[in-house]
Amino acid sequence: MTSGSGGGDGLEAQFDQWRRYVERRKELRQPDVEELEDHLRGSVDELVDAGLRADEAFLVAVKRMGSLDELSREFAREHSERLWKQLVLTGGTDDQAEGATSRHDLLVAVGCAVGAAVSVKAPELFGLTPEADGAFYGTNAALFALPWLAAFLAWRRGASKAVVGALVALFALGAVAANAYPLADESQSVVLTAIHLPIALWFAVGLAYASDDLRSPRRRMDFVRFTGELFVYYVLIALGGGVLVGFLFGTFQAIGVSPEHVVAEWVLPCGAAAAVVVAGWLVEAKQSVVENIAPVLTRLFTPLFTVALLAFLVTFGLTRGGIDVEREALILFDLLLVVVLGLLLYSISARDPLAPPGLFDRLQLALVVSALAIDVLVLLAITGRISEYGTTPNKAAALGENAILLANLAWSAWLLLGLVRRRGPFTALERWQTGYLPVYAGWAWVVVLVFPPLFDHL
Structure with a gap:
């Protein structure tokens, strides 16, 4: 490898952190990591010579290299013969330790x-x-x-x-x-x-x-x-x-x-x-050896689900009918909203953080806003039925889940709007989604642990 770029111990610490991050990817052998580091150090040297401070040069150089998934795809193209051998169960590489x-x-x-x-x-x-x-x-x-x-x-x-x-x-x-509460087979809590x-x-x-x-x-x-x-x-x-x-x-x-x-x-x-x-x-x-399926799935299904949701909203407005809030319908609507959220998460995981906003980002905004509108309609229907007929485990669970999804979708729509208008970074949307994941886990545990004794008569 080349000698360290100027900037002292602080810059070397950044290189060490970057190297540890890259080495976690098992498809990259040690020579591959060293080759990447050589390229990174060379870019930092050029930027320092151009007048940037060492820490600024390191940040710009890393951004120029792109995300690690992009680097992995680049290596898959440049070293396809070796990487295809990794698909064989016996390993097939020159590195015996890796095999x-x-x-x-x-x-x-x-x-x-x-x-x-x-x-x-x-x-x-x-x-x-x-x-x-x-x-x-x-x-x-x-x-x-x-x-x-x-x-x-x-x-x-x-x-x-x-x-x-x-x-x-x-x-x-x-x-x-799953086993502590004596629930009858027909109890709603069993299904929940x-x-x-x-x-x-x-x-x-x-x-x-x-x-x-x-x-x-x-x-x-x-x-x-x-x-x-x-x-x-x-x-x-x-x-x-x-x-x-x-x-x-x-x-x-x-x-x-x-x-x-x-x-x-x-x-x-x-x-x-x-x-x-x-x-x-x-x-x-097979992590990062073959093309990641996330971009393919999201770009295929996002337009289809956007059209389907918009068609539902238009039909709902024309017919002025109510929403059935029986158990099967509640599960169906929740699954629909979860699929929309999954498409959003998958697209975030596959998107280049440094790419400018484009048509697909606007399409995602339309998808999230449509799902948000449907979520509001479902919440209104659920609260109306609860106030009229009282609560059940199914309705209480659906109310909580839709409220959680409403908060996520609402703030996601706001962040996507900022991204599309170039007034907010993509990283804010990513941090929001990853930080919100524990909320879903928390609610699932509430339903599992609290609902059976709370609704033991239903």
């Missing part, structure tokens, strides 16, 4: 996937079956797979003992919440717990994911990207599993044997739980 790490990751992931599969069948040792104890399996579904995914991520990140202790406490609390406990525990998975840099907003945004990509991988695994099940039925029935019992009792439940861990491992193993 060993990949194999260790795979072995740990396989062990955690087996643990998730075994967890699904463990309740049967105590006489609990899906047919007779549907409520138990519904409320505990997240506890079969998510602890194992969190364990894999915590191991891979080298989580501290404090983080591991917090993870154990959160999953233990989830187990208590089955919906909200996975959300609450998913943020525990996020704690394991970000355990190597808990205070970093960018790390939280990486978890948003991880969530979306895991979902895509999981769907692909499920489609492949469907083909496998089809072959199982066809081949076994051809010899007069029906595999229906084995498939229903073993293959499907165990495979569904294990696939959560496998999908997580795939996202981690």
Whole structure:
């Protein structure tokens, strides 16, 4: 590497911090990191010679290099042969230590996937079956797979003992919440717990994911990207599993044997739980080697959802009809708003922070404003029904969720408006979204822990 650029110990400390950040990306080998640092130091030298102070030169040089994801894509183009070899399970690189790490990751992931599969069948040792104890399996579904995914991520990140202790406490609390309250199968709280406990525990998975840099907003945004990509991988695994099940039925029935019992009792439940861990491992193993899917998904679905929401608002205005606030409708509207929020988060995770505002940013503003208007209509309908007929667990949960979404969407719209008008930085929007994530986790825990005893008669 070149010798350090002028500026003394303070500049070298900045280089050290930058190097540690880059070295966290496993797809970049040490020679790659050194090459990037050489380029950065050369840019700083040029800017210092041009008259900038050392700290100013460092900041400008880093901004010129762009985000780390862009650098990773650049390396994927320049070193495609070596990076494609990293897609092979055995590693395939010249760096034996890196290959060993990949194999260790795979072995740990396989062990955690087996643990998730075994967890699904463990309740049967105590006489609990899906047919007779549907409520138990519904409320505990997240506890079969998510602890194992969190364990894999915590191991891979080298989580501290404090983080591991917090993870154990959160999953233990989830187990208590799912099983401590004697709820009838038809209770509304059973459904609410089955919906909200996975959300609450998913943020525990996020704690394991970000355990190597808990205070970093960018790390939280990486978890948003991880969530979306895991979902895509999981769907692909499920489609492949469907083909496998089809072959199982066809081949076994051809010899007069029906595999229906084995498939229903073993293959499907165990495979569904294990696939959560496998999908997580795939996202981690392929991180930044192939093109990130976030830009593709957001640019495809943002215009479609914007048109759909605007069409709904226009139709609502023309028909002047009310909004049905029964449970299925509430879930549908909440899912719609969550999808809009997911599109916003995904686009933020994929956007170049230094890029000027463009047409896509204006389209996102239209999407958020449309969702905000629908959220207001739903809130008005819910409060009207509560004041007229009283509250239920479903309506109370929907009221809280829509109020939380309203606050997020309202401030997001304001920040997007500032970005589009060039009166506010993109980083403000990113910090707002990553800082707001714990609010969702907090509300999910409130629904799981407080609602069952509060509405035990419903």
